[in-house]
Amino acid sequence: MEIKLMKNILGANDEVAAQNRKIFSERGVVVMNLMGSPGSGKTTLLEKTLARLADKIKIAVIEGDLFTAKDAARIEKLGVEVIQINTAGGCHLDAPMIQKACASLNLAEIDFLIVENVGNLVCPAEFDIGENFKAVVLSITEGDDKPLKYPLIFKESEVTLLNKIDLLPFTNFDLKSAREDLMTLHPSIKIFETSCTKETGLDEWCDWLLKKVEAR
């Protein structure tokens, strides 16, 4: 009975996700679902990404958080349109939440919509929100065993950012092993090594994003 209901919930979510995807496609918006653990560095990465891309393409952001609007406030400071979704304790964003948030956006004017999901390496990967692609941020400080321990999110994501790469010398993170595990889980996955404090790898990441958006 529990399983049956879970299927219904996911089924209903997938229906709305398909509606979202259709609208995004019609309006010419590319949508990225940005995921990762709490503190993997998603919001700082987003700030750096917006600083590089906001004068080239029109970007809007949806921020998912349990309760606060701390992240949305950070994005708003950059002059980028941002919609806050508070899940009231919920552990992921779902398609109906995105549908509702998009009602406040003029999608026809937007090239690239970035959805920063709730900080969680498990649940967000299970919910299609109608995005074009998923991206997962893994901080070096989280450890090189995380791809195999949390495989779904790495299988679902088109791209992984190995973030806080500047902290590599202070950890026992094995970059080679992590890359091998990622390629085993998802042979076509794109991997960037980034540091927002040292500005490493961000140009490559933003070039890649720009190409994704321009190819729409």
Next chain:
Amino acid sequence: MEIKLMKNILGANDEVAAQNRKIFSERGVVVMNLMGSPGSGKTTLLEKTLARLADKIKIAVIEGDLFTAKDAARIEKLGVEVIQINTAGGCHLDAPMIQKACASLNLAEIDFLIVENVGNLVCPAEFDIGENFKAVVLSITEGDDKPLKYPLIFKESEVTLLNKIDLLPFTNFDLKSAREDLMTLHPSIKIFETSCTKETGLDEWCDWLLKKVEAR
């Protein structure tokens, strides 16, 4: 309907949690539910804790993971009895999982049972497993905004470990602000600053645990 079922699921969980708690109490076992984000350092902290306490009290460990037995293998190496629970993608441990795992343990011989939950700062806090107390590990590299962003887990936990404190100089983590937010959320919360690589704060943490177990 969804909400109603969720209440039923939580209600059923709470019933089994109460049964677990009764059995733990009768057998004289103190149970800690150890939670935190992926990569906050739970397993390494556990290794260090076992090394300090295993000759003083009889400890057993239940390891919660989505798929692998990587963490259980690390604990087993220390000669400590360990039961692996694989949630097959599930984002938290619940009371029935613990009940089932405990069937393989001789509880009467155990003083202290440590349950390492799935790496997740959201969902595990919602599920009582029948523990005596919850502990949450927050890595310095996750950022000082996490207590207010993920309040439930810090409200529910009797103790917070600010872990990887050796990385403080390489981050913008504001220790004072994090401590103030923790005290606002949970005025009686106990806070330890720990580093497993530098062996900081571990004696104080283990002394505190030992007192909790001896006071049973």
